[in-house]
Amino acid sequence: MQVKIPDSLLLSVQKPARYIGGEVNTIQKNLSEIDTHFCFCFPDVYDVGMCHMGLQILYHTINQYDRVYCERCFAPWTDMEEALRRHNLPLYSLETFTPLKEFDFVGFTLQYEMSYTNILNMLDLGGIPLMSKDRTDEDPLVIAGGPNAYNPEPLADFIDLYYMGEGEVEYETLFKAYAEHKKQGGSRREFLKLAAQIPGMYVPAFYDVIYEDVPAAGCQYMPRIAAIRPNRPDVPEKVTKVLVEDMDAMSYPTKPIIPYLQIVHDRAVMEIFRGCIRGCRFCQAGMIYRPVRMRSKEKVLQWADETLKATGYDEISLTSLSSNDYPDLFDLLREIHAKYPHVNVSLPSLRVDAFSLQLMEELAQGRKSGLTFAPEAGTQRLRDVINKGITEEEVLNGVQLAFAGKWDRVKLYFMLGLPTETEEDILGIAELAGKIVSHWHNIPKEERSKDLKVTVSTSFFIPKPFTPFQWCAQTNYEDYMAKQKFLNSKIYNKKIQYNCHDAFLSTLEGLLARGDRRTGKLLYEAWKNGCKFDSWSDLFDEDAWRRAIESSGVEMNYYCYREREEDEVFPWDHINVGVSKKFLYREYEKGLQGIVTPNCREKCAGCGIRQISKTGVCYEENCK
Numbered sequence: 001m002q003v004k005i006p007d008s009l010l011l012s013v014q015k016p017a018r019y020i021g022g023e024v025n026t027i028q029k030n031l032s033e034i035d036t037h038f039c040f041c042f043p044d045v046y047d048v049g050m051c052h053m054g055l056q057i058l059y060h061t062i063n064q065y066d067r068v069y070c071e072r073c074f075a076p077w078t079d080m081e082e083a084l085r086r087h088n089l090p091l092y093s094l095e096t097f098t099p100l101k102e103f104d105f106v107g108f109t110l111q112y113e114m115s116y117t118n119i120l121n122m123l124d125l126g127g128i129p130l131m132s133k134d135r136t137d138e139d140p141l142v143i144a145g146g147p148n149a150y151n152p153e154p155l156a157d158f159i160d161l162y163y164m165g166e167g168e169v170e171y172e173t174l175f176k177a178y179a180e181h182k183k184q185g186g187s188r189r190e191f192l193k194l195a196a197q198i199p200g201m202y203v204p205a206f207y208d209v210i211y212e213d214v215p216a217a218g219c220q221y222m223p224r225i226a227a228i229r230p231n232r233p234d235v236p237e238k239v240t241k242v243l244v245e246d247m248d249a250m251s252y253p254t255k256p257i258i259p260y261l262q263i264v265h266d267r268a269v270m271e272i273f274r275g276c277i278r279g280c281r282f283c284q285a286g287m288i289y290r291p292v293r294m295r296s297k298e299k300v301l302q303w304a305d306e307t308l309k310a311t312g313y314d315e316i317s318l319t320s321l322s323s324n325d326y327p328d329l330f331d332l333l334r335e336i337h338a339k340y341p342h343v344n345v346s347l348p349s350l351r352v353d354a355f356s357l358q359l360m361e362e363l364a365q366g367r368k369s370g371l372t373f374a375p376e377a378g379t380q381r382l383r384d385v386i387n388k389g390i391t392e393e394e395v396l397n398g399v400q401l402a403f404a405g406k407w408d409r410v411k412l413y414f415m416l417g418l419p420t421e422t423e424e425d426i427l428g429i430a431e432l433a434g435k436i437v438s439h440w441h442n443i444p445k446e447e448r449s450k451d452l453k454v455t456v457s458t459s460f461f462i463p464k465p466f467t468p469f470q471w472c473a474q475t476n477y478e479d480y481m482a483k484q485k486f487l488n489s490k491i492y493n494k495k496i497q498y499n500c501h502d503a504f505l506s507t508l509e510g511l512l513a514r515g516d517r518r519t520g521k522l523l524y525e526a527w528k529n530g531c532k533f534d535s536w537s538d539l540f541d542e543d544a545w546r547r548a549i550e551s552s553g554v555e556m557n558y559y560c561y562r563e564r565e566e567d568e569v570f571p572w573d574h575i576n577v578g579v580s581k582k583f584l585y586r587e588y589e590k591g592l593q594g595i596v597t598p599n600c601r602e603k604c605a606g607c608g609i610r611q612i613s614k615t616g617v618c619y620e621e622n623c624k
């Protein structure tokens with residue numbers, strides 16, 4: 001069935017182009033010539049989802065498979081949801097206007113915790129039973145992947161199947177198995193048994209969670225997890241992530257879909273490498289994407305060339321976790337610039353030094369968009385705790401050079417509530433911002449910009465799975481607020497603007513990040529209370545979430561404010577991302593003592609990734 005959306009309905013909502021598909025570079029296939037129909041669902045609005053590189057990569061990769069068709073669907077904005085419900089129309093895909101419930105697979109990408117209620121809402125709007133246990137052979141298989149899937153448990157009730165790892169690797173095997181199974185008329189459950197044998201696939205229904213007999217220390221009624229065990233003999237004890245070994249061998253979406261409307265980041269995107277050598281102790285991406293795998297400069301150039309030709313974009317973003325660690329970075333930039341002098345090249349994660357500043361100036365063609373530094377903590381002591389390899393001297397040298405080049409905007413990112421944080425560390429944030437302003441004042445008037453704007457942004461530290469700080473207690477709401485207030489009171493300079501995150505939202509994010517199967521009830525209650533688009537401050541409904549916490553019986557102390565013992569069984573312990581729990585604990589202890597771990601290039605810290613991957617840039621021979 002094809003969903004017909006009346007023009008009058010489209011004209012009654014904001015940005016109708018979000019809902020009509022047909023953009024340049026979309027792929028059309030004949031539905032009678034496919035075996036497997038997959039819908040890639042992004043649980044946020046179109047304008048956000050279309051910036052997501054993973055969407056473009058998977059769309060392109062899956063559509064290369066024989067007899068498989070990948071379409072797209074995004075969370076409808078509230079006005080469109082209301083219109084769909086009023087007209088009794090289901091949520092549909094953008095390529096063929098097929099209702100979600102008619103697909104073979106509906107696949108969600110889990111990028112951030114506060115999008116989880118949108119998943120429930122999209123399932124509901126798509127006519128798919130919310131709970132995995134309520135779905136029949138007539139319903140699609142609901143699959144999820146992405147970074148947050150590494151803790152699959154909070155959504156375990158709603159997802160049939162998880163894909164652990166990088167999407168380019170095993171989808172083809174999964175779809176071949178599905179097509180064969182479908183031909184033979186096999187049941188849904190039989191297929192899930194087959195799927196669970198494929199590397200990287202996790203079927204929550206085949207694993208039982210066993211709890212301890214007594215509540216956890218400091219908690220009233222919630223016991224810790226004693227074990228997570230397979231309930232079938234033919235599924236692995238631990239599900240190991242799958243990863244791309246050779247970045248040049250995989251294909252890349254050099255003909256990305258170009259939206260009709262302005263999206264959040266409207267530009268070409270080129271991934272230059274995956275993984276990170278740095279080892280910041282709070283950073284989940286730095287751990288779960290190990291090891292570092294580079295794309296060759298030649299490939300990047302070839303694909304950048306093809307992408308720019310196919311899109312007409314005048315900006316290309318070279319993405320990675322820490323661009324300075326790409327060995328051919330400056331040659332690459334120069335070659336792109338030589339070939340496309342009018343294309344602006346952006347590097348979202350560039351460390352600022354003399355050379356990079358000169359390049360940034362050259363590449364931005366006079367458009368000085370502002371410098372960004374992420375010291376994360378206000379003092380060197382705390383930066384050592386979190387293993388953030390950036391010193392005050394580096395920041396001040398960077399701004400000194402930038403001010404001499406007449407840059408006039410500096411953004412600084414910090415976290416509040418980091419482990420071992422004291423008042424002195426918070427004060428250090430205000431002091432560092434103050435020193436930056438003094439540096440600007442010290443430059444003679446005629447040699448600096450007319451004015452200066454320093455923006456200090458603080459988010460709250462949230463302990464994440466698969467990081468050394470996964471054992472830490474999260475700061476409670478009242479303390480978050482007090483820290484924020486304290487910092488605000490120490491920032492007096494008019495040239496410094498202070499922005500901060502919502503404290504309750506951060507608490508919830510932490511709860512869901514380290515949640516378990518019992519957290520599913522909270523999500524369900526929150527969704528029933530009308531929660532959706534929770535990462536949008538104007539739509540976030542604190543009261544509805546507080547009521548959901550109350551009615552679901554979730555104990556905040558259990559999930560958020562409790563420091564974990566070394567032997568704690570985490571809800572994600574049956575997932576193997578390569579980095580070992582032993583290594584993470586070692587890093588946690590070193591962190592508390594303020595001992596720095598050198599980056600991988602200086603000395604291997606023996607993180608354990610070599611147990612699952614022999615390729616990538618590793619320096620394990622230095623591991624002593």
Ligand code: SF4
Pocket residue numbers: 277290291292600601603604605606607608609610617618619620623
């Ligand atoms: S094995 Fe060593 S060099 Fe490789 S990612 Fe782990 S710590 Fe870094």
